[in-house]
Amino acid sequence: MEKKTPLYEVHLEWGGKIVPFAGYLLPVQYQGIIEEHMAVREAAGLFDVSHMGEVLFTGADALHTLNRICSNEFSDMKVGRVRYSPMLNPKGGVIDDLLIYKMAEDRYLMVVNAANREKDVTWILGNLVGDTKAEDISDEMAQLALQGPASKEILTGLVSEEALPKGYYTFVDQVDVAGISCLISRTGYTGSFGYELYCKAECAPDLWKTLMEAGKEKGLVPCGLGARDTLRLEASMPLYGHEMDDEVSPLETGLDFAVKMQKEDFIGKQALIDRGEPAISRVGLKVTGRGIIREDATLFAGETRVGRTTSGTHLPYLKAAYAMALVEKAYSAPGTVLEAEVRGRRIAAQVVELPFYKG
């Protein structure tokens, strides 16, 4: 039985088309994926991302725990900053990819993928270091993503500009948004300017209504999971279960920036050393033939299998079909021409630089 987010009734009220996703009933779309995608690129969109999991780390050794279970480095992080990291298994595969919010020297908030929440929490609880407490607070929290160039103007109608986070990947806690206390970060999964707002679960319906009302004249539309996926693909952001999983290493899928091999030790480090130089690499493909290449299509160079696609569809803002893929290094240079097998026929595609879209 799927769970409902605190906004389930609101989605029905707003005409969301509900589907099961990662154990939750969520809207895949409201008026249409393309319209919602374009609204985020050109005005603003509001997403319910309350299915995301939140784990609170506290204690004198919270930092040590994070540095051990995550491949990124948090020692130099300031309070009010957000940092992305993969969390690896001992084989060097990815358990999950996540965000860390530094609330205080001994207090960090981890935001994880909904589908991995239980697996993550079990793993985390088994790998705590010293004086660290980890608590799954997902059910108490709701998360809304306000994304798009008009986001700032919409929020400044409710909150003074000084109260909002300024730099990318920074946040401010306890911001009063029309009487609702929110943690607001300059983060998102769309490639457009935007914010993510966390509040108590019971406040979510009021926050949704407040934001929709504030954005009414500024082109704000409610958005579903469909547009969330096309937007992140257009921005070439990897998605767990697609561009990475328990087998794929972060170095193979282009997450080197979040893997600090010079760090003393972290789970998975030795495996990454043992695995050596990655033989495959994540690439972008622009479809040059006729059709759409989706995930899990086998890629060929001539008659040689060289990889598989991990995500792909028609991208509404770029108005063309693109895909991301994991391919053998020798076939990963931009300009390389490959073919994907789709429903019994071959569709040509060319390796192009990532990201496809840069806001």
Added chain:
Amino acid sequence: MNYPEHLLYSKSHEWVEFTSEDTAKVGLTDFAQDQLGSLVFVNLPEVGDPITAGEALGDVESVKAVSDVYSPLTGTVSAVNEDLLDTPEAINQDPYGAWLVEVEGITDREELLSAEEYETLCQGEG
């Protein structure tokens, strides 16, 4: 939802308009385009291709998924609506104007429904 009286309908949501005894145009119904969502790609057969009732004649793709279009008729493709290759959204905007193929030499057909029967079917599925 629109169900023009002068058309016949397949249970797999294609419409058929007979222009003579053994020639017809085939398209996707209003119900079908609404269920599929905004279409971004259409894959159609070529003129001269034989098509068989109950088998795929091509496919249409939305951002979210690819779906087969089933042929309600057995015959030979005599014309293809090439305009749709560049403007697949025409199927969403005008489903009964945006024909996909014209079929000639029709020798067999799927069970076809009247507008009224088809509307009842859609109400059960919608």
